[in-house]
Amino acid sequence: MTGVTGKTDCSKTTRGLASAILLSTLLGASLARGAEARKPTVESIGNEVQCTCGCVAPVNQCPMLNCSEKAEIRAFISKEISEGKEEKTILQDLSLRYGLQVLSAPPAKGFNLAVWILPGLGLLVGLSLVVVIVRRWNSKPADESPAPPATYDPKVLAAMEEEMKSAGLH
Amino acid sequence: MLQTIAVLIAVGMAVFIVFPLLSADTAAGPLPLDVTLLGDLKRRRLVVYDNLKDLEFEFQSGKIAREDYEALRTNYLGEAAGLMAATQEAEQLKQDDAVVEREIAARRATRKSQPKIEYKCQACGYENPLPVKFCGECGARLATPGKK
C-alpha cells in the first residue's frame, strides 16, 4: 500500500519555512528589546523600580493615595536625570540607596543570573524534548499501519459501508 | 434549638449514608462495567468515521493535497475494517450460549478475586474481565485463552 511515507522533500522545505518563521519571530523579539534603550525619563525608570511603601507595585503603579515613598523615589530619579546620568547608573544609585529589592528585576549577575537564564533554558529543554518525542514517534515500525480494506471479508466491508452511511458518510 | 436541628440533620444524613451498607441485598453483583467490548469497538469506529469525515471535508475545501488524501483515506478505511472484523467475531462469540455462561461465571469470579490473567492483553497489559478474543482496551487480538 502507499501508506504514509513520512519525510519527503516537500516536508523538508516546509520545515525550513516553519523554522524561518520561528527564527524571525525570535529575532524580532530580541531586536525589540534593543529598541527599548532610550533616554531615561522619570516615567520610564518608574516602571523599572518597585515602590518601597509595601504596595508591591512599580513606583508608577503604586495604588496608595498618600504614598510618601513614591514621591521621594521619583524626586530622586528626576534629580539624577537632571544631572545627566544614564538609566543604568540611576538604577545602580537607587539600589545602593534603597537596597536591591527596589529594582523590579534583579541585575543579571551572580546567583541572580539564574532568574534570567532559566526561562530560556526551559524553552530549550522543552524544544529538545519535543524533538526527542517526535523522533521516537517517527522511528516506530511502519508495519503497524492497518491492512488495506480490500483484504477483509466482504461481509465486514458491507457492514462497515452500512455503518458509514448511517454516520453520514457516503 | 437551632443547634439541635443541625445535629438532627447531620444524624439523619448519617443514617441515610449508612443505610446501603445495612441492606441485606446480597444479590447485588459487582459494579457494572463502564465500557463493554462491543461498545468500545463501535465507539472507536465512530472516531475513525469522524476522522474520515474531517479528511473528506479538508480535501474538499482544498486544505489537503489529493495524494495525501488518498493515502490517509485508505489508511483510515483499513483501520475501520479491522475494528468491524473484530466486532463481528465478538458478536459470533456472543451468540454462543456457552459464552454467556462463561461470562456469568467470570463475573461471579471477579466478585471474589481479581480477573483471570488468561485474558491479560499481551499488547497493552490490560486485564480483560471477560473471556474475549480482542482486548477491550486496545483492540489487539489476544492469545487463545487457556481454558475454552
Place this chain on the structure above:
Amino acid sequence: MNQVGSVGLIAALAFAAYALVAGAVGGYLRSPRITRSAERAAWGFFLMITLAVAALEYMILTNDFHNAYVAEHSNRDLLTYYKVAALWAGQEGSLLFWTWLLSIYSALVVWQNRRKNRQLMPYVVSVLMGTGTFFSLLVFFVANPFQELAVATSTGTQAFTAPDGNGLNPLLQYHSMVIHPPMLYLGYVGMVVPFAFAMAALITRQLGDNWIRITRRWTMVPWMLLGTGILLGGNWAYAVLGWGGYWGWDPVENASLLPWLAGTAFLHSVMIQEKRGMLKVWNVALVILTFFLSIFGTFLTRSGIVSSVHAFAQSNIGPFFAVFLAIILFFSVTLLFLRLDHLKSENKLDSMVSRESGFLFNNWILLALVFAIFWGTLFPVISKAIENTTVTVGAPFFNKVAIPMGLLLLLLTGAGPLLAWRKTSFQSIRRNFTAPLIVAGAAGAVMFAEGVRNLYAWMTLFLSVFVAVCILGEFWKGAHTRMRTASENFAVALYNLTMRNTRRYGGYVVHIGIVLLFIGFAGQAFKADTKGLMQEGDLLRINNYELRLSELVSGDNPNYEYTRAIFSVTKNGEAFTSMHPEKRFYKASQQPTSYVAIHPTLSEDLYVVLAGLDPGTNKAIVQVFVNPLVMWVWIGGVVTLLGTLLALVPSRVEREMAEMRLAQEMIVQAGDAF
C-alpha cells in the same frame, strides 16, 4: 448560629473522611453497596457545608457582630450586595467558600454519573472527598470562621458583641469584585474533577479514552470560569486601583494564570489522544500539573510566602498546604509511573508538518511559559533562602520573558488550524498560507506607514491580522464547501458547519477572542498619561483631549464620604463628555480609596483619577491616562467565553456516542440487578 456552623463543619468533615475511605474500599471490593454509601456521603458533605455557609451568611446579613469574622469583614451600612460578598472577603470565609464550591462540584459529579462510569466513580468520590477532607480540616481547626469575638481582660478572654463591624475592604466594594472571586474559585476548585477522573482511570487501569472524554469537558468548564475570573480581576484592578492598567504580574495574578495555561495546554493535547491515541502519559501529566498548580495558587495566595497586593492576612496555613501539595504530587506521580505500561501510544506521527506537531509546539510554548512565570514568581523566595538577599521580580521581567513567547503562541493560534491532521504537503501549506500572509503583510505595511514603530506592538498587530484571516478563512472555506456539496446558502452552511463540529468551530471562536485580547494588549504600547494640580476652571490637556475641572463637590452617605471632581471634556475642540472621578473615605474601615472615572470607546479609554486634594493649596491632584484599545481586552474575553460555551454544546458525533453509551448502559444494567 456559630454552633450551627460548627455542627455543619464537623459533620462535613466526618462525611468527607468517611467517603474518602468508603470510596476506596468500595472501588477495591467492586461493591455497589459501599460505593452507593460513599456517594451518599458526598451528598452529605455538600449538605453540611451548605448548612455552615448558610449559617455564616445569615450572621453576616443580620449584622451578628458577636462572630469575629462578621465583625472583621462587614458592617451595618454595607450594601446587601456587598454583604453577601463578605463571605469570601477574608481568610476563614473564603476557605469555607472554597470548600463549599468543592462540595457543589462533587455533588454535581455524583449526580451526573449516578448510572454511568460505575467502576470509576468510587475512586472519583474518594479523590474528591480526600480534597474535601483536607479543606474541611483546615476550615475547622486552623481557620474557623465560627469564632466568637473576644477581648482580653485581666481574668482571661471574654466574649463580647461589637456595636458595628470593621467593614468590607473598600477596594473590594466594586461590582466585578463580587463575581471575580467566585469565578476564580470555581475555576481553581473545578480542576479537582479532571484530576479525580484521571486518578480513578489510573487506579482502575481503564485508560482508554472514556476518561479522557469526561475529563476534557470537565476541564473546559473550570478553564472557562478561571479565565473569566482572571479577566474580571483585571477589570477590577483597572477600574479600582487607579494606575491605568489591568495586569501587573503580581504573584497572585501569576498564580491564577499558571493553572489556566496548563489547562490550555491540556485542552489542546487532549485532541491528539482522542483522534490519534497518542500522548497518553503527557495528558495525564498535564491534568496532574493543572490541579497541582490550582492548589499551589491557593497556597501562594494565602501562605504569605510571597508579598502581594492581595493582602490576605498572613497566617499559619502555609505548612498544611505544603503537606497537601506533597501528598498530591507523591500520590499522582507514583500512580502514573505504576501505570506507564497502560499508556502506550496507539499510533505514530506521520509527518513533522501536521496538526499533531502544531499541538506539540503549542504545548511546548505554553509549558515553557508556565515554567518561566512559576520561576519568576518564586525566585524572590529562592533568592532569600539561598543568597539571603531580598530581590524583586516584577512586571518588566515577566514582560520581557512572556511577550516573545506570547507572540509565538499567537503565530501558532493561526498556523496550527491550517495544518491538516497527520500530514500536510508543501503545496497545501503554500495554498493555505499565501492569502493570510499577503493580507497581514499589507496590514503591517499600513500600520508602519501610520507610524507604528514599537516592534512588539507591530508584530502583535501583524500576527493578529494573520491569525484572524486564517481563522475567518477556515469558516469561509468550510461554509463554501458545504454550499457546494450540500447546496445550502451561506448562512445555513455556516450554521451547519459550526453545529456539526462545535468543538472545532467553538475553538476557532476562542482563537478569535484570543486575537482580540492580544490587540488589546498591543494598545499598552501607545499609552499616554499626564498629571496636574487643578482648581475649579483649570484645564488639563492630553493628546487631543481637554479636561476642564468645572466643579469640586463634597458629600456624604452612610457608607463613605466623598469629594467629587466634575470635568467637562472636549475632544478636538468639540464637546465630548463629562466625567466624575471621586475620592472616597470609607467610615467603617477608616480607609480612603479613589473611584476612577472611565470613558471607554472602541479605540481608546479616557481614564481620570482624583488622587486627592493637595493639603497646602487644596487643589485637586488629578491623573489622566489615555489607554488605547483596552476595550478589546474585555471584548476578547467575552468572545473567548462565548466560544468556549459553543465548544461545550455537544456536536452530532458526540450526541451519537452519548446515545450509544446510553444503550450500552441499559444492557449492562439489565445484566446486573443493581
